[in-house]
Amino acid sequence: MEKTPDILCIGAVLWDIIGRSASHMRLGSDVPGRITRLPGGVAMNIAMTLGRFGMAPAVLCATGRDAEGDALLSEAETFGIITDYAYRSEDLPTDRYMAVEGANGLIAAIADAHSLEAAGAKILRPLEDGRLGTLDRPWSGPIALDGNLTVDLLHTIAHSPLFRAADLRVAPASPGKAERLLALVGHPGVTLYVNLEEAGLLCQCEFSDSSAAAMGLMQRGVTHVLVTDGGRAAADGLSGDIITHCPPSVLVTRVTGAGDTFMAAHIVSERAGMDRATSLARAAKAAATYVSGDTPL
Template sequence: MDVPATDALARALYPRQNRLMTKSPDILCIGSVLWDVIGRSASVMARGSDVPGRIIRLPGGVALNIAMTLVRFGLRPGLLSSVGRDAEGDELTKACAHLGLDTTYLYRSEDLPTDRYMAVEGANGLIAAIADAHSLEAAGAKILRPLIDGPLGSAAAPYPGPVALDGNLTESLLDDIARSPAFCAADLRIAPASPGKAERLLPFLRSGRGTLYVNLEEAGLLCQTRFDTAPEAAAALLARGAARALVTDGGEITCDGHRDGILSRRPPEVLVTRVTGAGDTFMAAHIAAELCGADRDTALSKALTAAAAYVSGDTPS
């Protein structure tokens, strides 16, 4: 299947609205904002492989990847995260602003370095990755000050808009968010960041809050079992208390599980050239579609099309 390039895809899927620019962002993206260092090779790789390829450095992190995709769909995201006041942090903040992201609410730490993520990808997919998000974890609730007692909201006047939240925060902080009055009016959209951090989303199962975006493995970790299909996983997450869960499974069927029923769609077939960031693209495209008024079925279809364009290499990193 031929997939249109980024700008054409964004225009086709999410026509830009004639909106007045306001001081408040259209959506808040909370979580990791860091540098991605990614090595890619066209060769099939195994443990110990030493092959030619390319190594690139890009602005990344789950929250930032989601925000960058939302910008391409005509939205104006604000970032809540921790970025150091080191040279890498200054460079990253400038890059984010250049990309059209609102960096006003970033917590700039004097003593914590800017976080990093490193991944190696081969023709057979992601080989290994390490996320160094220790500064974000150490900053803790400081990154939420603008929402808890600041210009964006408070417990007395909760922020009423959409929030994309990633699991790079500590489980205790995510638990606080799930129960905090400051978030009670927000439309929470939550991703685990990686399978290793999937169980950090348990507070949102217990509280029945938010929309979860997980893959098949992450769904299994949350439910302490293994699933063969996305419909099976979505049903189990709902049974365990999830208000809503979108479950992806690579090129297999993807599901949107909700109390009104489980929708299933198969992604478009494309040649996979990269995988890091695909889940973030899917989540951002889905959020953008629903913010533009799409129904559940249409939003799922648009998100899968956008993710297919990304993994095929037809959208920029």
């Protein structure tokens, strides 16, 4: 029997293969470290954090009907994630993401999300076939949307009646894919989560800080935006008003997934009825706790 979620996470659910070293690295570095394989992808990272905060997230994603896909969804369920609505492809492999991190941050990463892109609108079927909604009675709850989706699919979401009642929370998968989110600018139900670099790419300029970036995005038509800037102050811009909060200083031991943790903690805080300042502070603290190597709760 399919379970009923209270939030949907749409996008990449894949295996994260992460190499981490305590050494500073540069191009061509060959250093000792650890290599791990963990459930990942923007949608998965957000869903895992939402689950830790007590929500019941479901993932709308694409995985292969292969051993890696079976293992990935089984692992997701241990985090309290509902996988009943995942699209399982007979001919597409389960996606993967590979990154190398040093003491000086992310060195390089490659996202192999080709199966998600190839599946396209098939991952949205539960929103129209009655399982999670229909055209007449669309899903009216929160949705965490991943920028790994294709530009065409993001355009479809921006204009589809299936999403007209949804609270859309959107994050780019990476700076390289940030410009895809322009398809959603102007949608009244969108809250955008970006870092300083991604904000600059969306506005085609450089910003000195998160406040300036939030203002720039609101001037482009984004109603609500959250901008992070590593260990510097994060900003929340809503209908022209901006508030900021500086995260606590921590020793950084990992970076992949920090933005997803920030987004999930902010969603949970707002859904719990907390005000903007409290929600921003709680999200910044959760992200700082995450990068320090601890689990944010």
